[in-house]
Amino acid sequence: MLIPKKYRPAAAIIVVILISVVMLFISTGGGSDTGMLRKMILDVAGPMERVVRAPLDRIAEVWSRYLFLVGIGEENRRLKREIHRLKNQLLQYQEGYLEGVRLQKLLTLKEQSAYPALPVRVIGIDQKSLLKTILINKGSAHGVRNNLPVINDQGVLGRIVETSWHVSRVLLISDGNSNIDALIQGTRVQGILQGSGAKRCMLKYIAKTEEVKAGDQVVTSGMTEVFPNGLMLGTVIRADRKDPGLFQKIEVAPAVDFNRLEEALVLIIPERKRK
Amino acid sequence: MIFFVLVPWLLMFLVVFQHTVLGAIFFHTIAVEISLVLVIYAGLRMEVRRGSFLVLILGLMMDCITGTGSGFYALVYALVFLLVYLLSLQVYAESNPFLIVLTLSCGLGEGLLLLTLNWVIYGTNVFLDLVRYFLPQLLLVSAISPFLFRFFHRIGWLHDGYVRSFERP
Numbered sequence: 001m002l003i004p005k006k007y008r009p010a011a012a013i014i015v016v017i018l019i020s021v022v023m024l025f026i027s028t029g030g031g032s033d034t035g036m037l038r039k040m041i042l043d044v045a046g047p048m049e050r051v052v053r054a055p056l057d058r059i060a061e062v063w064s065r066y067l068f069l070v071g072i073g074e075e076n077r078r079l080k081r082e083i084h085r086l087k088n089q090l091l092q093y094q095e096g097y098l099e100g101v102r103l104q105k106l107l108t109l110k111e112q113s114a115y116p117a118l119p120v121r122v123i124g125i126d127q128k129s130l131l132k133t134i135l136i137n138k139g140s141a142h143g144v145r146n147n148l149p150v151i152n153d154q155g156v157l158g159r160i161v162e163t164s165w166h167v168s169r170v171l172l173i174s175d176g177n178s179n180i181d182a183l184i185q186g187t188r189v190q191g192i193l194q195g196s197g198a199k200r201c202m203l204k205y206i207a208k209t210e211e212v213k214a215g216d217q218v219v220t221s222g223m224t225e226v227f228p229n230g231l232m233l234g235t236v237i238r239a240d241r242k243d244p245g246l247f248q249k250i251e252v253a254p255a256v257d258f259n260r261l262e263e264a265l266v267l268i269i270p271e272r273k274r275k
Numbered sequence: 276m277i278f279f280v281l282v283p284w285l286l287m288f289l290v291v292f293q294h295t296v297l298g299a300i301f302f303h304t305i306a307v308e309i310s311l312v313l314v315i316y317a318g319l320r321m322e323v324r325r326g327s328f329l330v331l332i333l334g335l336m337m338d339c340i341t342g343t344g345s346g347f348y349a350l351v352y353a354l355v356f357l358l359v360y361l362l363s364l365q366v367y368a369e370s371n372p373f374l375i376v377l378t379l380s381c382g383l384g385e386g387l388l389l390l391t392l393n394w395v396i397y398g399t400n401v402f403l404d405l406v407r408y409f410l411p412q413l414l415l416v417s418a419i420s421p422f423l424f425r426f427f428h429r430i431g432w433l434h435d436g437y438v439r440s441f442e443r444p
Contacts, residue, residue: 016331
């Protein structure tokens with residue numbers, strides 16, 4: 001060998017460094033082609049890497065499935081909570097939607113009404129005590145007075161019988177103390193609609209000679225000036241002429257479903273018109 | 276002779292192993308560079324011609340696997356090997372703290388060299404990566420380097436029963 005034994009180690013290292021530098025120059029200065037050596041190494045390393053990676057991928061998959069199973073309980077609880085929350089939210093939205101629909105109807109009614117109407121919310125229903133009444137969230141501070149009619153999109157609920165500043169009591173037409181002048185819409189026969197206490201009203205003082213039949217609609221006549229005329233009161237469900245006496249016994253189903261009262265309108269009829 | 280035949284294959288396996296298995300273990304956030312410890316081991320303990328050959332092949336394998344230009348790792352590993360070799364002429368490195376510090380220093384040097392080469396050749400300044408990526412992996416590799424040294428020492432054919440540091444030239 002030309003190189004003395006003493007310098008051979010250093011020479012070996014220098015050769016390696018030189019080879020590296022040359023390769024570096026070639027790789028950085030040359031074209032983008034992959035060198036033969038690299039191709040060979042990559043071709044061998046590729047399958048090796050695939051072989052090594054395959055079980056790793058499998059382990060990772062098993063592990064992730066295990067983690068998935070471990071996490072699935074918590075996920076399940078979280079999702080149940082989420083479902084519960086969303087159900088509540090959906091319920092609120094549905095409530096909002098239905099309220100919107102009801103209010104839309106009230107608004108339509110308000111626009112159609114000849115009198116100013118005050119939207120009110122029903123805050124209490126008392127149909128099981130002696131008086132069949134409801135409480136609404138508006139009182140004298142809002143212009144509510146006694147005897148003002150209360151209606152909704154279905155028809156007449158009743159009239160105001162008691163007011164505080166911010167709450168009023170409404171006597172429902174189904175109460176026995178409620179008497180409203182009414183008439184049969186088709187025949188214009190007039191009578192008095194009196195509550196009978198069991199979601200039924202009786203249309204009184206209709207002579208037996210008058211033609212009244214089930215299905216006839218009963219509306220306010222406007223005679224006593226408590227209720228404007230033409231407001232829906234209910235539908236005749238039975239007319240009986242066999243009853244002894246001068247008048248027919250006519251049962252009327254109120255147009256309003258008193259079990260589903262949420263919003264209503266108080267018709268603010270000016271004082272001067274009511275004597 | 277068997278050394279020169281076997282080494283390329285085993286080094287390739289080592290590089291693939293550290294790239295895939297160790298990479299997967301550490302979620303590909305830290306590259307555990309066992310190859311650097313092998314270079315240091317070669318510089319400290321192996322016969323120079325064998326060591327040089329090993330370092331060159333290892334560098335080229337690293338270049339191929341990591342995708343850097345051929346010669347990047349080869350040159351850096353060769354320089355690390357040279358420095359460690361020169362150091363081994365002065366000291367006999369056996370204590371664990373010394374091996375850890377040596378690995379850490381060599382790793383820092385390697386990182387600096389790689390980033391400098393990258394900057395000089397490609398013009399991309401990624402020196403922040405030294406702190407962000409190199410340092411964490413260096414700390415890890417340094418910590419396990421004594422065990423790796425013992426492991427390499429047990430592979431008899433690596434040095435063929437010859438441990439250079441026992442015999443001063």
